[in-house]
Amino acid sequence: MTAVLVLNGPNLGRLGSRDPTVYGTGTFADLVGACTALGAELGLQADVRQTDSEAELLGWLHAAADAATPVVLNPAAWTHYSYAVRDAVEMVTAAGVPVIEVHLSNPGAREGFRHRDVVVGAVTGVVAGFGFDSYRLALRAMAGLVTAAAGPTGAGG
Numbered sequence: 001m002t003a004v005l006v007l008n009g010p011n012l013g014r015l016g017s018r019d020p021t022v023y024g025t026g027t028f029a030d031l032v033g034a035c036t037a038l039g040a041e042l043g044l045q046a047d048v049r050q051t052d053s054e055a056e057l058l059g060w061l062h063a064a065a066d067a068a069t070p071v072v073l074n075p076a077a078w079t080h081y082s083y084a085v086r087d088a089v090e091m092v093t094a095a096g097v098p099v100i101e102v103h104l105s106n107p108g109a110r111e112g113f114r115h116r117d118v119v120v121g122a123v124t125g126v127v128a129g130f131g132f133d134s135y136r137l138a139l140r141a142m143a144g145l146v147t148a149a150a151g152p153t154g155a156g157g
């Protein structure tokens with residue numbers, strides 16, 4: 001199984017009680033369960049984490065760059081203003097390691113301040129607007145990227 005980090009930024013630990021009309025009724029524990037279950041089906045060992053500390057997220061991203069661990073990342077509000085998160089993400093992707101940005105909601109369809117994404121220029125791809133399915137779609141895409149990186153299987157690559 002390939003290890004994948006599923007990293008979540010501020011306030012996402014409040015899923016379930018935080019504005020369910022936007023983020024749904026599933027809790028963070030439910031999200032962990034959904035990601036680990038689908039990950040196992042896809043051959044990915046999903047390590048799902050959440051932090052309200054930007055320094056902690058930066059440390060996780062540095063470790064991902066050093067260990068070449070693929071990342072699914074919901075930067076939450078940091079998406080919109082954290083150049084530090086953007087630069088740390090770039091260290092991962094510059095090392096040839098995929099980072100897929102996810103959002104439960106579609107920030108582009110919400111308040112103006114959410115339209116600015118300072119992280120997106122450093123990631124491999126983005127999935128937004130599908131609730132927990134944003135993570136499931138990202139994990140499926142990640143499984144494809146990891147398989148492709150492992151090389152041809154003899155059945156057409």
Ligand code: DQA
Nearest residue numbers: 075076077103104105107114
């Ligand atoms: C979010 C969207 C952000 O604008 C917001 O600050 C979040 C969650 C999402 O998953 O939809 O905290 O990243």
